[in-house]
Amino acid sequence: MMQHDQAYGLWGLVFLNSFIFIFFAFSFVKPKTKTDWRSLSAFSAFIIALFTEMYGFPLTIYFLSGWLSNKYPDVDFMTHDNGHLLHTLLGFKGNPHWDSLHITSNVVIILGIFLLASAWKVLHKAQQSQSLATTGWYNRCRHPQYTAFIIIMFGFLLQWPTLPTLIMFPILVVVYVRLAKREEQIALSAFGDAYRQYMSSTPAWIPHFNVSTKVRKH
Template sequence: MNSDAPAYGLWLLAVVNAGLFILFAFSFFKPRTARDWRTLGAFSAFVVALFAEMYGFPLTLYLLAGWLGSRFPALDPMSHDAGHIWPAVFGWSADPHWSPFHLLSFVLIGGGFILVASAWRILHEAQRKGRLATTGPYAHLRHPQYGGFALILIGFFLPRLSRLTKRRIP
């Protein structure tokens, strides 16, 4: 991969990805009422913001550019590999994709998927038998799927939080 290629400003990619995700949600959700359309609109706004941040230009980079420039003058915030703030702040020089923050995000995402899958299995079985789900994850959490989705979102958020910039090593 060419390290001089910009990691941001890829607006066409942001629009295509947002469009695909919104179309996918629309095909399953099929809004009928005004409330359904508002819900789809809120989801669409989230997806547009996500891909604008991911491929367009990160708001966090804009907000922190002055502080980062004065604190870490050797940073190049416009390249992908340089897009990690935590390794720069802590002075780590290794590949940022193997930093403790990325590893923790893998654990959170995997744990969230495991929690959702195991809870779904228990819920489906209880629903089939016409009973309340009270075993497995339901013995400890009221809504394990929400907990799992929260873990997944935090797992995805953690590297984004760290994906601002990284110190260049000469």
């Protein structure tokens, strides 16, 4: 029971980790519009659900306890290390924090954070000058900020999948797609043919890395 008490019920860690990631995203997003706040709120809900299960209450493990105990009778899933379900389900051995899946998830999360920081810097500079954002990552795809949020959430799913976050992930992807479409309608109204040309030459979600790409200015 001592291991169990130390593994979960750590609500201070839930709050601390949630605060760090949400504040980190907030510091780059600097939400001003309703769309900004909605995108940040959706990401925040995912982060809170994630760390609640990681350190607070392991709802997924309780829900799957019957199946897990039958399939892995010698594994105590109430310890933190065994809470990395994919580590056990995929047959990895050793410390789950150093398996290939966990390392990959960390790389994905870091790349997502880098993309988020870079994209929002360009976007807010464009907003301040009331111009169209087409430089930096916006020269490679039209919605790098939303792509970044999706990448970060996917990275966390590789590291610590839970039933709530697995359910939330596709829903939040749909939310970001709708927010992106709404932003595009606003941009079309504001920039007209310039934005239509931008749409025709720049993919929406998956960045292109054509070295011959030229920066467009409007």
